[in-house]
Amino acid sequence: MEADAAGEIDELIERQWERLRSPGNRFTGRQRVAIASAARGSNNEAISEALAEAAKRVHDEPATITLDWLDTMRASGITNEEYVELVGIVAQLRAIDTFEFGVGRITRPLPEPIGGEPSGTRVEGATLDGGWVPTVGPAFPMSVLSLAPGEHDAMVDTSEVLYLAPRAGDGFTMGNQHVVRDDLTRSQIEFVAARTSLVNDCFY
Numbered sequence: 001m002e003a004d005a006a007g008e009i010d011e012l013i014e015r016q017w018e019r020l021r022s023p024g025n026r027f028t029g030r031q032r033v034a035i036a037s038a039a040r041g042s043n044n045e046a047i048s049e050a051l052a053e054a055a056k057r058v059h060d061e062p063a064t065i066t067l068d069w070l071d072t073m074r075a076s077g078i079t080n081e082e083y084v085e086l087v088g089i090v091a092q093l094r095a096i097d098t099f100e101f102g103v104g105r106i107t108r109p110l111p112e113p114i115g116g117e118p119s120g121t122r123v124e125g126a127t128l129d130g131g132w133v134p135t136v137g138p139a140f141p142m143s144v145l146s147l148a149p150g151e152h153d154a155m156v157d158t159s160e161v162l163y164l165a166p167r168a169g170d171g172f173t174m175g176n177q178h179v180v181r182d183d184l185t186r187s188q189i190e191f192v193a194a195r196t197s198l199v200n201d202c203f204y
Helices: 003-021 029-039 050-061 067-075 080-102 150-162 188-198
Strands: none
Touching: 003 029, 003 080, 003 150, 029 050, 029 080, 050 067, 050 080, 067 080, 080 150
């Protein structure tokens, strides 16, 4: 990995760790770190058993998630807003942990949470439109976390650094079919992405 790329990724991880330990839309910093801890397999009394179960399932067995299972989670008291924030937390954690494992680093300790209350922001215009939870616009990869704006921003940040920016235009963007990044052509980038998705049972 080139030095510039490594530095950019380390800066991303620091941003994500700061997001993780800070209050979100529905969870406190303590609860957010507890969700990450549960995803990694540790028990934490800061969250309910249902939230811990959901974090572990999203982290370890996302391909087994069904609408019936999600309905069971909702029946246990998890709201749509909480579930979407949880998915965002676990997805960012998984991306970072997988990257660091791949380059031979030890698992990074979770950050210490900071105080404060969740924002409780209500997202206007979110409806069920082809997905299992409300989204702003039709459900597709770039709208799936729109019910939790902070997690959406975190996903975009991660994509921009580890993959390509989810927008049109020149540079390291998904709209640039001729991009070359870290000596990989766009075709090679997509081959790696597609193969990784297949191995991990990732689909949408």
